[in-house]
Structures are given as C-alpha cells and as structure tokens.
Amino acid sequence: MAVITISREFGSGGLDIGQRVAKRLGYDFVDKRMVDGVFRQYGLTKFDDLYTSAPGILDLINYDNLLMVSMLNEIIGAVAKRGNVVILGRGGFAVLHDYADVLNVRLEAPFSIRVQRIMAREGLPDVQTAEERVREDDTVHSKFVQMFYGQRWDDESQFGLIINTGSLAPELAADQIVAAVRALEQKGYPADATTTAAIEVDPVLADAINKVIAYPMPELPA
Secondary structure, eight states, X not given: OOEEEEEEOXXXXXXXXXXXXHHHHTOEEEOXXXXXXXXXXXXXXXXXXXXXXXXXXXXXXXXXXXXXXXXXXXXHHHHHHHOSEEEESTTHHHHHTTOTTEEEEEEEOOHHHHHHHHHHHXXXXXXXXXXXXXXXXXXXXXXXXXXXXXXXXXXXXXXXXXXXXXXXXXXXXXXXXXXXXXXXXXXXXXXXXXXXXXXXXXXXXXXXXXXXXXXXXXXXXX
C-alpha cells in the first residue's frame, strides 16, 4: 500500500496526470471535490475560500480558519490511512511529509508554457491576463503552505520526485510516477519507520470519507 501526493504548479497538468496515475495503479483519486465534499458533510463550506486566497498574518489567529486547516489535516491523514490513494494538492505533501510510505511528487513547467496552457484551457483573451492568472494561483498556494505549515511550497527537498512537464506528455509523466511507486513498494521500509498505518482516524470521519469517495458530491457553485 502506498500514498501519492501531487503538488503542482498551475498549468503543469496535475489533474490529468494524477487521474492517469490513479487509474494505472487502481488507486482512489482524491482532489478538491472530494475534500470539499467531506467539509460539507461537517457543515464547513468556506475552506475553498481560504485555500484560493492569499492568507495574511491575521488568518493565523482566526479561529474558523485554524479549525478548517486542522480539519483539512485530519481529512488528509484519514485518506492516507486508507492507502492506495493519489491526493492532488490541498497541501498534502506538507501534511504527510514524515511518513515513509508516502511519495511526494511535484509537477513543474516553464512559466511561458503554463501561461499558454491556461490561456487555451480557460479561453483567456490575451497573454497578459493568462500571466496574471498563473502568478495569482502560484502566489496563493505558496502563501497557504508557508502560512499554515511553515514550509516553502517549492522546496525541492520536500519531494521524492520532481517532474518537469514542459515537454513531457502526461502519459510519460504518469509512467515516471508509477515506476517510483513500484520502487518504493519493492524497497520496503525500515522496521522503525513511521507509516500511515499509525495514523489514528475518527470513525465518523472515516465513514464520511468512504461515502464521499464512493459517491462524489457535486461541486459548490462558483
């Protein structure tokens, strides 16, 4: 059993690649919609607002924000406890970086290529608008990880595998991740290593996650 987290720069193909990896390995795929579905079961519907805005120092002393981040950590831990899962974004690498059975992957691509991809994908009117969109997304996710986990979002030492998708087809990027997971599984872990099997999960939360994965909830309206 293994857990894969995928942290990606905006426009580096994380969703496509993550889904391909999950399908190849027969793993569950957990992304924004899945995590938000669990939040909604607990009556917390504002997490995405926090995750997609640039948090400031005052957010650290806001009880509701701290509650949501604490809940996020519990959700990610509970998902990891299930094993055989690909977790896309949501600060997964920062939450699970101490576990030996977790492969933290970072996807990158040159800025100009990401701009062109986002411009085409979102139908943006010009390059300048696309550049602003990419910079904004990079900034908010970088600040979120820095503010609530005290880590750099782009710190390469936090990742077991870094892939530049600028000139790499999604299928080939997925191949690299699958190969890395197979190697991790074959290598095994030291007897004293901490793995996700040690994570304690509230049964009610585990049940909520099982239901959301089995029956994904629709996304909230923008």
